[in-house]
Amino acid sequence: MIELNKQKIADSVPQRGFFGHPKGLFTLFFTEFWERFSYYGMRAILIYYMYYETTKGGLGLPEQTALAIMSIYGSLVYMSGIIGGWVADRLVGTARSVFIGGILIMLGHIALAIPGSIPMFFASMVLIVLGTGMLKPNVSTVVGDLYAPGDDRRDSGFSIFYIGINLGAFIAPLIVGTIGMKYNFHLGFGLAAIGMFLGLVVFMITKKKNIGLAGSYVSNPLAPKEKKIVWSSIIGGAILLGIILAVTIPAGILTLDGFINIVGILGIIIPTIYFIVMYTSKKTTADERSRVIAYIPLFIAAVMFWAIQEQGSTILAAYADKRTQLDFAGIHISPAWFQSLNPLFIIAFAPVFAWLWVKLGKRQPSIPAKFAFGILFAGISFLVILLPAYFGGDDSLVNPLWLVLSYFIVVLGELCLSPVGLSATTKLAPAAFSAQTMSLWFLASAGAQALNAQLVKFYTPENEMTYFGTIGVASIVLSLILFALTPKISKMMRGVR
Incomplete structure (x- = not known):
């Protein structure tokens, strides 16, 4: 392995070329744009x-089952990041992991685009889960490699990168959502596959010139003897897992509820x-150990935040379809369009937050304080969405502006927590676990959605006030605790801001 330090890696990257940031940010911005579109x-x-229903082109699963599968799928997408982080740190490096992940994601969407059975659906989910686990944490790690230690542009750079993520996420529901809902689900999935293909093209054409040595190294490579043991374990584990599934599923031992419980336990x-x-x-090192301890309350706060934010694609998606007045201001709103609200608000306000952090400089709130603001806003967003039921009851259609307001408030929290969390993770990570610590960051989303798979069982239109109110208040209480602990956590971060 070639020994490289962070300064030498940053020196290999053209440092001016994309809004005053390293030129490699262009490559990673548009790679992630197309991956998120997909x-x-x-x-x-x-x-x-x-x-x-199958007569409408769907699979015809019960709604509660679909909500649980959606949450577990989201949990596994982020949980698989531990595989991607390990492969990057020990085998191929982060840049190659990004490319491999993109190929798997594209194949998964192609499988969804082929009309088929439920087994085909689950096969596509496996490909997308593994592919996202390879790509998602590692592309963020490469972004961190573009900047030298102490570069004040880092937080701003991650905010710009976050715009790329959300620009793709904004456009996708409007295009894919409209085609999929109005014409054919499989045609929509085919468009998602094309999006991932374009992302791979951008990455391959521009990476050599723009990102230099970023992501090219293996930070903690396996020794030759270790590789033999690892590959034997992987092959043996895959065979054993196949045997277990072949026996337990037909026998009714492993059920969907049982699988949800297993994922929930793994999330902890x-x-x-x-x-x-x-x-x-x-x-x-000793300083790195202190930073690992400081990272724990930030991780817990992130789990709380994502448990609320990710329900935008489950509970609030069903809410948009079943409880919202979709004929508004003379137009008919597709329920899929509400998925564009979150990224739309991020695109609009991320530059404001990026400017604000740079403007404040050393006077900006500390990382723990930003996290506390994030979960405070998340809690308020759930308190807002319970108001329509309070004023109008649980049997009337809700004005869509209530959903718009809820999405807007949670975005304020996301801009305080998510890009800052990405940046903080690259700074707090022990050197030997750089990519794997980024995987740990995404495990916060995995744990949150594993929790959501249990929570969705309790949601009904009749108890939505209790549901939204309980979760919202819990998030606000946690934010107050984090505010109180901020000075202690900042001290344990050993100089990281």
Whole structure:
């Protein structure tokens, strides 16, 4: 392995060329733009594809089952990031992982585009889960590599990168959602596959010139003897898993509810193991250990935030379809269009937040304080959405502006927490676990959606006030606790801001 430090990697990247940022940000911006177009286009219609009747082109699954599958699917997408992070850190590096992941995602969307049975649907989910796990955490790690240590442009750069993510996410429901809902679900999934193909083209054409050594190294490579053991374990584990599934599913031992419970348990156990391994590793320095401890309350706050935000594609998506007045201001609104609200508001306000952090400089709120603001806004967004039921009852259609307001408020929280969390993760990560720590960041979303798979069972139009109110108040209380702990956490971050 070629020994590289972060300064040498940054020096290999052209540092001026994309809005005053490293030229490689262009490559990663548009790669992630098309990947998010692909992912969010598919996700905008997936819940409806699952529970719409077969006569309408859907799979005809029960709505509660579809909501649970959607949450578990989202959880596994982010949980698979531990595989992608490990492969990048130990085998191929982050840049190659991004390319491999993009290919798997494209194949998954192609499988969805082929009219078929439920087994074909689940096969596509496996491909997309593995592909997103390879691409999503590693592309963010490469963004971090573009900047030298102490570069004040880093947070601003991640905010610009976040615009690329959300520009793709904004356009996708309007295009893929309209085609999929109005004409044919499979045609919509085909458009998602084309989006991922374009992302791969951008990455391959521009990466050599723009990103230099960023993502080209393997930070903690396996020794030759270790590789033999790993490959034997992977092959043996895959065979064993296949046997277990072949026996337990037909026998009714492994049910959907049982699988949801297993994923929920993994959502707690896997991050715990990660924190223990990183903290106890001999490759982790004393300062890095302190930062690992400081990262724990930030991780918990992120789980709370994403548990609320991710319900925009499950509970609120069904709410838009079943509880919202879709004929408004002389037009008929597709329920899939509401999925564009979150990225639309981020595109509009991310530059404001990026400017604000740069303008404030060292006077800006600390990382823990930004996280506390994030979950405060998330809690308020759920309190807002319970108001229509309070004023109008649970049997009347809701003015769509209530949903718009809820999405807007949660976006304010997302801009305080998500791009800052990406940046903080690259700064707090132990050197030997750089890509895997980014995977840990995405495990917060995995744990949140595993939790949501349990929570959706309790949601009905009749108890929506209790549902939204309980979760919203819990988030606000957690934000107040985090505000109180901010000075202690900042001290344990050992100089990282």
